[in-house]
Amino acid sequence: MGTSESAAAKITIDPAFTVGPVRRRTFGAFVEHLGRCVYTGIFEPEHPKADEDGFRADVLELTRELGVSTVRYPGGNFVSGYRWEDGVGPVEQRPARLDLAWHSTDPNLVGVDEFAKWSVKAGVEPMMAVNLGTRGTQEALDLLEYCNIDGGTAFSDQRKSNGSENGYGIKMWCLGNEMDGPWxxxxxxxxxxxRLAADTARGMRMIDPDLELVVCGSSSPGMDTFGEWERVVLTETYELVDLISAHQYFEDFGDLQEHLAAGYKMESFIADIVSHIDHVKSVKKSAKQVNISFDEWNVWHGSRAESKAPGGKDWPVAPVLLEDRYTVADAVVVGDLLITLLRNTDRVHSASLAQLVNVIAPIMTEPGGRAWKQTTFHPFALTSRHAAGTVLQLAVESPLVSGGKTADFAALSAVATFDAEAGEAVVFAANRSATDALTLDAAVAGLGNVRVIEAVTYANKDPYWQATADDSTSVLPADNVTVKADGGRLTAELPAVSWSMIRLAVES
Structure with a gap:
């Protein structure tokens, strides 16, 4: 590719060829005590729209609209120095603590109980992380007892005295965070x-054998220890855990075509992790299958000034930190990353967009003021809302593109889901070409008779357009009038740098 003319891409959709179920946990997010994610993000008692518990009702509404399923908490790097006991009990008695991870001060106005209460209001499943940095097995067991035992023990009775009569029943637990990182x-x-993760997992399962435990994988595929870390950690923990974490962020360094390769890079990372998991499984001759929790992923322009933490004697509460402003191109990348996660639903069983509010987030807030949607909000919300049933294995023919150090990857990235009960199939497609439109030709006769219910595309003549609090609506997903279904074929024009969703009613 490289001309202004449209290039052709073909896909074949047949419900006989499946990858696995659409997992609601694919649409998770992440709330860390970092910058303004918690304070003036989800929690701001002085805000005019704050509810009786101090939570911003506008943020709760946007969280529900985003379609978030799980939320990982309280970190992230923050958790490796966190004392959970500081965040429970009477607020006026809670100590303020230094947060070494982000050179800030945490007033501990929000802790385990507040997060559990917020999760109910937001309609999300909590996913709790334990501190295996400065703390260990006993503290993790204490937190599990506090959260999940209904009563009759010291920590469960402490929770009851703090106002929560019943345990929270939290099933998903992360055994630390990014422990391979020197930071x-x-x-x-x-x-x-x-060995520490194995000891902790063993003890936690003595309390509840049905917990779903996530052991730390490498912090990124760029770590020198990637692969060997997975082998050693899984050798120690394989029979004790359910998932191993994957973290990966993507940045636009000025080469748009390279930036649009993010989904291709994520797919390669997933394949590598799977190979390391299955190597350990084979060596152990295990019947158990460990899978992936991709519990940190997003576009993060980490080299920019927005990501520079405070320093010196400055230890502020909720500083403006990591508040990236996203472009249309960033949103196309996020949409493609979701396509990639769905395409790998057989091995990626959970995922968390990092993060939810203000910090590299789809939702932004003004202290005391407005809440608004970034560009990345739209592909996430639409995919979460409409992906259902089964993920289908597509046959894809696509022209190739190259950018920067990444050569010959498919311009078309696509996935389809099929909900037989609802009689609906959905195609999600990203055109990764920075310059050329794609003409999509899809063979859909295998589905039966189809008609187009809805077809929208997110694109803009300026792929670097950014939403702001003053203008978050002038560029939105728009009807794609080129989409046609006729005689077992579906056709569409997909602009350069675009993300699309096509919903089809299916009559067998």
Missing amino acids: QIGHKNALEYG
């Missing part, structure tokens, strides 16, 4: 961490 408080080598 992590309490950083450990693979064997040290693997």
